[in-house]
Amino acid sequence: MEVNKETRQAVAASDPIAEHYWQVARALYRTLRCDGPAMETLDPGPIVLRRDEHVYLHLPTRYARYTAIEDGYPPAWNVQQSVDVLVTTDGLIVTLRDGDVLRFDWERVTAFHPEPTRWTVTFQFDGEASPLRLRGYAAPQFCVYATLQLRSIDYFLTSDPLSPLL
Numbered sequence: 001m002e003v004n005k006e007t008r009q010a011v012a013a014s015d016p017i018a019e020h021y022w023q024v025a026r027a028l029y030r031t032l033r034c035d036g037p038a039m040e041t042l043d044p045g046p047i048v049l050r051r052d053e054h055v056y057l058h059l060p061t062r063y064a065r066y067t068a069i070e071d072g073y074p075p076a077w078n079v080q081q082s083v084d085v086l087v088t089t090d091g092l093i094v095t096l097r098d099g100d101v102l103r104f105d106w107e108r109v110t111a112f113h114p115e116p117t118r119w120t121v122t123f124q125f126d127g128e129a130s131p132l133r134l135r136g137y138a139a140p141q142f143c144v145y146a147t148l149q150l151r152s153i154d155y156f157l158t159s160d161p162l163s164p165l166l
Contacts, residue, residue, distance in 0.1 A: 018119075018137055022165075025116065025140030029165040032148055033157060044086060047093055047101060057087035057145060059138035063094060066131040077133060085134065087145050092123075092132075104132060106149045114143035114161045121146060140165060 032039075042055040049055070063083040068075045086093040091105040104123065111124035119139045123132045123146075134142050144165065148156050156162075 021137035022140060025144055026165045028141055029144045029162055032144065042086075044088075044093075047086060047095070049088065050090060053088050053090045055086045055088050057138075057141055058084065059087075059141060060084055061134045061136040061138045061142070063096075064133045064135070066133070075130075085138070085142070087142065092142075094132075104129070106146075109146075109150055112146060112150050114147055114159075116140035116143045116161065117164050 039056045042058050044055045045058075061083060062080065063085075064077040064080040066075050067078050069078050081097050083097070084095045086095075091103060091108075094102045094104070096102065104125065108125045108127065108129065109123050110126050113122040115121065116139060119137060120133060120135045121139050121142045125131070144162060147159055147162060151159070
């Protein structure tokens with residue numbers, strides 16, 4: 001079901017946290033579209049960054065990987081959990097509940113499906129990395145920043161999936 005503007009507004013009206021995250025994503029998109037002030041870099045905490053890598057977003061979200069849990073079973077969105085995600089100049093850094101840290105570099109993304117009105121963004125990667133889905137209130141912000149990193153500037157400026165944020 002496509003979430004239209006009225007549905008999103010109804011959800012946001014009944015959930016002030018959702019509305020807050022939506023407004024932050026709108027502000028981020030508008031700022032980046034207008035070549036506004038540079039994004040402030042954030043402290044990565046205990047995560048060691050690569051040389052010249054910078055953190056621009058640090059958000060909690062829901063994480064899932066598209067994998068088969070056992071041989072012979074069809075793949076599904078498994079390994080679901082709440083995580084912290086750093087969005088950097090190089091990609092996404094996900095800290096799992098058990099403390100493991102996973103890196104997903106922008107250069108390895110082969111497909112990208114931003115769905116801000118559904119509070120979801122999905123990434124596919126080259127090699128053997130399983131697809132990654134991030135869901136939750138922070139997803140629209142991930143959609144904005146990832147679109148800027150992964151698509152042309154023309155696409156970013158005219159992106160249909162991001163248009164609800166205008």
